[in-house]
Amino acid sequence: MSLRVAGPCLAILLAAALAFANSLDNGFHFDDEHSLVENPHVRSLGNVPAFFVDPQLFSRNPGSQMYRPLVLVSYALNYRAGGYAVQGYHLVNIGLHALAACLLWGLLGALGLSGGSALAGGLLFVVHPLAAEPVNYISSRSESLAAVFVLGALLLHLRAPGRWSPAALACVAGGLLSKESAAVAPALLLACDWAFRPAGLRVGRHAPYWGFLGLYLLLTGRLAAEALYEAPVREWAAQLCTQAKALVYYLRLLVLPHPLSAEHPFAVSSSPFEGAVLASLLLLAVLGWVWWRSLGRQGLFWLAWVGLALLPTLVVPLNLLVAERRLYLPLAGALGFVLWLLGRQPLAGRGLLGAAWAGLLLLTLQRNQVWADEGTLWADARDKGPQLVRPHLRLGVVYRQRGELGMAEAAYRRALELDPHNAPAHNNLGNLWRDQGRLAEAEREYLLALETLPRYPEALINLAALYTRQGRPALALELYGRALEVSGERPELYANLALAQAALGRWAEAEASLRRAASLRPEAGVYFGLGDAVERQGRIEEALALYQEALRLDPQYAKPYYHLGLLYEGQGRRQEAAEAYTSFLRWWREDPKVAAEVRRRLEGLKGP
Numbered sequence: 001m002s003l004r005v006a007g008p009c010l011a012i013l014l015a016a017a018l019a020f021a022n023s024l025d026n027g028f029h030f031d032d033e034h035s036l037v038e039n040p041h042v043r044s045l046g047n048v049p050a051f052f053v054d055p056q057l058f059s060r061n062p063g064s065q066m067y068r069p070l071v072l073v074s075y076a077l078n079y080r081a082g083g084y085a086v087q088g089y090h091l092v093n094i095g096l097h098a099l100a101a102c103l104l105w106g107l108l109g110a111l112g113l114s115g116g117s118a119l120a121g122g123l124l125f126v127v128h129p130l131a132a133e134p135v136n137y138i139s140s141r142s143e144s145l146a147a148v149f150v151l152g153a154l155l156l157h158l159r160a161p162g163r164w165s166p167a168a169l170a171c172v173a174g175g176l177l178s179k180e181s182a183a184v185a186p187a188l189l190l191a192c193d194w195a196f197r198p199a200g201l202r203v204g205r206h207a208p209y210w211g212f213l214g215l216y217l218l219l220t221g222r223l224a225a226e227a228l229y230e231a232p233v234r235e236w237a238a239q240l241c242t243q244a245k246a247l248v249y250y251l252r253l254l255v256l257p258h259p260l261s262a263e264h265p266f267a268v269s270s271s272p273f274e275g276a277v278l279a280s281l282l283l284l285a286v287l288g289w290v291w292w293r294s295l296g297r298q299g300l301f302w303l304a305w306v307g308l309a310l311l312p313t314l315v316v317p318l319n320l321l322v323a324e325r326r327l328y329l330p331l332a333g334a335l336g337f338v339l340w341l342l343g344r345q346p347l348a349g350r351g352l353l354g355a356a357w358a359g360l361l362l363l364t365l366q367r368n369q370v371w372a373d374e375g376t377l378w379a380d381a382r383d384k385g386p387q388l389v390r391p392h393l394r395l396g397v398v399y400r401q402r403g404e405l406g407m408a409e410a411a412y413r414r415a416l417e418l419d420p421h422n423a424p425a426h427n428n429l430g431n432l433w434r435d436q437g438r439l440a441e442a443e444r445e446y447l448l449a450l451e452t453l454p455r456y457p458e459a460l461i462n463l464a465a466l467y468t469r470q471g472r473p474a475l476a477l478e479l480y481g482r483a484l485e486v487s488g489e490r491p492e493l494y495a496n497l498a499l500a501q502a503a504l505g506r507w508a509e510a511e512a513s514l515r516r517a518a519s520l521r522p523e524a525g526v527y528f529g530l531g532d533a534v535e536r537q538g539r540i541e542e543a544l545a546l547y548q549e550a551l552r553l554d555p556q557y558a559k560p561y562y563h564l565g566l567l568y569e570g571q572g573r574r575q576e577a578a579e580a581y582t583s584f585l586r587w588w589r590e591d592p593k594v595a596a597e598v599r600r601r602l603e604g605l606k607g608p
Contacts, residue, residue: 008115009102012122016098019127019361023094023136023368024087029262029377030394031139034059035075037084040489040520042075051076052177055223060488061457067220070177071142089138096144097135101126103151104332108339110158111196112298117339120353129257129363130331133324136371142179143328149175150185150329153209157189161197164208172209176216180224180316181329183217184308186210191308195301224316233317234268241269241277243314246322248280250310253327254334257360260367262377265385266321302340305333374398389419396428400435408432423449427459434466442466457487465496473503491521498529507536524554531563540567558587562598569601578605 028037041047041057051057051072055065058072074092082088105122109115125131134140153171160168168189175182186209193201217224232239249266269277291303309329342353370380375398382391396411409432415425430445443466449459464479480497487493494517501510514530531546544567547560565580581602588595 008105008119008122011119012101012105012126013098015123015361016094016101016126019364020090020094020097020135020368022365023371024090026090026136026368026371027086027373028084028089029137029139029371029374032137034061034064035139036089038490038521039075042072043079045076045080048073048076055220060490062486062488065223066180067223068142068177068179070174071145071179074141074145086138089141090136093135093138093141093144096141096148097131098126100144100147100151100332103148103155104335107151107155107158108336110155111192111336113336113339113343117343120357121335121339124335124353124357124360125332127357127361127364128331128335129260129360129367130253130324130327132260132364132367132371133262134328136368137325140325140328143181143325146175146179146182147329147332149173149178150182150188151332153185154188154192157192158196162205164205169208169212172212173216176213180220181309181312181326183213184311186213187308188305191301191304195297198297227316233319235270236317237272238268238270239315239317241272241274242266242321244272244284245269245276245280247307247310247314248283249322250327250330251306253324254306254331257363259384260324260363261384262381263320263385263388263390264322264324265388268321299337299340302333302337305336306330309333375402387418389415389422389425392418393422393424393428396425396432400428400432405432405436421452423453423456423459426452427456427462430459430462430466434462439466439470455482455486457483457490457493461487461490461493461496464500468496468500468503471503473500476500477504489516489520491517491523491526494520495526495529498533502529502533502536507533511537522553524550524557524560527553528557528560528563531560535563535567540571543567556587558584558589561587562594565598565601569605574605578602581605 035058036042039058039060041050041060047057051069055067056062058064058066058068078089078092101122104125105118108118108121113121131144134143149171153168153175156165156168156171159165172182172185172189175185186206189209190201190206193205227233234242246266249264253260271277272281291300295303309332310326313323313326370376374394378391378394378398381388382395385391392411392415396408396415399405399408399411409429412425412429412432415422416429419425426445426449430442430449433439433442433445443463446459446463446466449456450463453459460479460483464476464483467473467476467479477497477500480493480500483493484497494513498510498513498517501507501513511530511533514526514533517526518530527546527550531543531550534546535543544564547564547567550557550560551564561580561584565577565584568574568577568580581598584598585595585602588598
């Protein structure tokens with residue numbers, strides 16, 4: 001690598017390290033749970049081939065399938081290298097972001113910007129606060145990974161004048177295997193030739209790119225059909241009206257990236273005659289006419305880049321109305337447009353760019369602090385959008401985990417004030433009542449959640465566990481059966497199912513459920529339950545091994561010591577039984593009557 005290339009790339013890498021050094025210890029967030037932390041498929045490199053043929057492996061949850069095999073491959077490699085140590089995932093995200101910035105620098109230079117302007121583009125991109133979400137939010141790796149391939153395709157295409165580039169085609173493929181939004185890559189390549197090399201624009205040169213896109217759409221057409229017309233999140237009229245407003249909102253964020261939030265206060269619009277929709281359409285029409293009349297092909301290319309990169313999320317109905325991560329690739333085009341304009345007045349723009357870089361860096365450092373954990377993230381979102389339901393829901397979960405039950409209740413009740421039929425709010429409030437022993441109230445909340453969403457997995461599982469606790473295991477088994485149809489492979493579901501089966505004396509079935517739970521997430525409690533199920537079937541030596549495995553996973557787990565003591569005592573292994581009982585007493589913090597019984601047994605072992 002020459003110094004001409006190494007120098008700018010090193011500067012961009014150092015800027016990335018400076019901008020995101022305070023993000024390395026930030027935690028996992030919302031979708032990371034089902035697609036990464038609780039997704040058993042990413043824990044083995046042996047699943048890599050299956051990632052390319054089965055979209056359901058993207059998530060543990062049925063119905064959350066997405067075809068992003070390269071993202072899953074990156075997760076599997078991360079897990080192989082360091083398990084769920086979050087720093088490794090952040091390092092990969094930062095590295096991908098720095099690589100995207102380096103490719104943008106190279107692309108800007110290849111499209112005629114001066115060396116200083118091109119480097120400014122890379123440096124502005126790498127510290128921009130609109131990149132904070134794709135870098136901090138591990139699941140948003142799909143954005144940066146797809147952008148790396150799209151930028152690489154553009155750069156490689158430009159370096160192959162007069163013909164199509166196999167390397168560029170490979171990048172188009174890589175982008176599509178990372179995220180669906182990379183489907184705009186062939187259009188960007190075509191627009192690039194139209195703007196910068198119109199004399200060499202030939203259909204044959206672009207046919208391979210469009211052909212691969214067609215093949216991709218053919219293979220993933222089922223997912224697209226479901227999202228577009230079989231089961232869309234919202235009707236098309238509402239989607240188009242809402243996204244007309246969103247486009248103006250995105251343009252504003254590109255110009256002034258403040259305030260930023262995990263969930264922006266943005267409402268659905270269902271009619272083109274609403275004031276905000278009409279104003280947005282009028283503004284877009286005026287801007288489009290002015291830009292068309294005043295800008296040449298190159299200026300229009302950069303603006304077309306922004307529009308094309310946003311097109312997939314404008315057309316496809318998604319749960320979140322607007323999201324900062326969707327601006328990752330459009331941001332590259334917006335910076336290209338600004339630098340193209342300033343290229344006409346290079347001296348006037350230098351001081352402005354320097355001040356902008358410093359200001360953007362400070363905003364990004366502040367934004368990283370917001371992404372520290374679920375509490376800071378959703379408190380920020382609630383403060384900026386108090387009328388939004390999800391921030392209150394997420395904060396309720398955080399408060400409950402911290403033991404701040406009064407604050408958790410207030411958060412859930414506020415969510416229900418905003419949306420009285422919100423199933424997750426009823427379910428979470430039910431969890432709160434269950435933890436406090438208010439079982440009748442908990443049951444009522446779970447049933448209210450299921451009235452709204454009859455196939456809501458969390459409410460089905462929670463209500464079933466409640467029925468088991470109330471001594472109604474037959475009802476619990478019925479609910480678990482419904483949950484298994486819709487919830488996917490969840491270790492807690494199988495562990496809870498085993499409790500209901502055990503309550504009915506179905507020990508072989510309980511054993512099978514616990515073995516499935518252990519295969520998904522090997523935990524001490526699961527192995528203890530498995531040991532108990534095996535012991536009930538008379539397989540003592542196997543039970544001993546399972547209790548010991550539970551203690552290997554958690555040496556401070558008291559219950560296995562008690563069962564080991566009983567089994568050792570029954571086999572006449574007095575010394576081992578005494579050691580097990582002693583360890584039990586060391587770690588037991590629950591019912592004192594049980595501790596008293598163990599002391600009596602321990603005293604008995606000391607006798608003749």
